[in-house]
Amino acid sequence: MQIFNSSGECAPTDFSQSVPWLAGLKPGALAAFAGLCQSKSLGEGQSIFREGAPCNELYILESGRVKCYRSSLEGREQVLNVFDRPGDTFCIASAFSTGRHIVSATAVTAARLYVLELDDARCLAHEQPSVMLKMLIAAGNQMNHLAMLAGDLSLKTVTARLAKLLYERAIKHGVRNGKEIHLRRDLLRQEELAALVGTVRVHISRALTGLVRAGGIKLSRQTIHIVDLALLERLGEER
């Protein structure tokens, strides 16, 4: 695990390429925005912030992958959100409400972030309603995801949640029957799957072979082959 860290003001041109939702902004406003942002590099596995710490920044992903999670005293982890598309904005919740982080965030891969001071974000909100609206939409998406997650955690079985996860991943990457999901390439060890689905590693192993027997997937070395997407969807919806 490398740790390296650099920061500095960033140029407006960076944004236009890597933050889609700023596209509609006038050049002047964009420059102003850029002037407020710090750029930050993170090494793989590096912590961004931890549960309980005071929060006065907003983060915009430039590249890489970041996870937000909560963890128990015993060391189990529940991933709440994964951000991997440039422009993904996180920490909206804490930033605009409590002032304290309620989750932890870590760079899963090496990553680059734009960091926006909270006070500046609030100013921006007043001056650029369209930006604010984008943030509200982002917040909405994340809320939806969390609402689904919470519901599923309480109402669905581990196998169903896993099937759903695989189904959604397949859809997201445009994978159809017969294609595969590269686990290793996506940094998805069973441990990671477990944290996403809300269980422990061993159970993932069992559930995966369960899905194999059901005919939804096939397993080989580092990949999961999607055999029957419709079946996965169905299994993910029932309990």
Add this chain to the structure above:
Amino acid sequence: MQIFNSSGECAPTDFSQSVPWLAGLKPGALAAFAGLCQSKSLGEGQSIFREGAPCNELYILESGRVKCYRSSLEGREQVLNVFDRPGDTFCIASAFSTGRHIVSATAVTAARLYVLELDDARCLAHEQPSVMLKMLIAAGNQMNHLAMLAGDLSLKTVTARLAKLLYERAIKHGVRNGKEIHLRRDLLRQEELAALVGTVRVHISRALTGLVRAGGIKLSRQTIHIVDLALLERLGEER
């Protein structure tokens, strides 16, 4: 269960009293806002919207209590949010992202709502950044709640979640050691507690007597007496 329903435009004066977060608005803006809102009455138990339905409104609570929840095919229910303070705004997530409801909402008690068309809400966002900011804060609070809930569902035991619920309720109502929580008055049957905590009725019964034995609470007819608030807090934090 009575069902009655009425609606019509509402006067600006309503707002100033029942929606605290509109306080800072200029009279003109307030009037404009009021003009956009419909008022709606709901009977106890009446459904407001259901999971999967298209969503093009935003709701502001005037009075009463509303729950947002997801339910399984077998009929179990996971409550995600409860809104009971005038001015509480819900459905922000669906409104500003997917356009489809991802949860269901029902009036727990008789209730009155202001209903704002989504298009109008978006306009409002542009014209009244301060309103938008308030919404973002509301969204932030709700996200925080959901993140906590999801984490707790996966990482904590039922008893811990229940202890935490009781602790938070006590704090919210300013209840100290020796005081009580009126269940019946708050419409909290064990069935409700179960849906809040993410389990089944029977388990709540067991967990409650567990908390009694631990010395955190005492039970009598329709009330829970808080015996040791600090203990409840502790039990709610550990696993």
Add this chain to the structure above:
DNA sequence: CACTACCCGTAACTTTTGTTACAGACAGCT
């Protein structure tokens, strides 16, 4: 007051989930 419907406590049982342990497979390294 008596009846009824609903709610709660408890118990026995089943299913699901988490824990511990261990051996085989694989990847990366020297």
Add this chain to the structure above:
DNA sequence: AGCTGTCTGTAACAAAAGTTACGGGTAGTG
């Protein structure tokens, strides 16, 4: 190739959560 550390599959066990059933209390109703 051989070594090492990490990841995976399996099994046996323990704990937590869900299911079904039932009797007893209480509030509300006629």
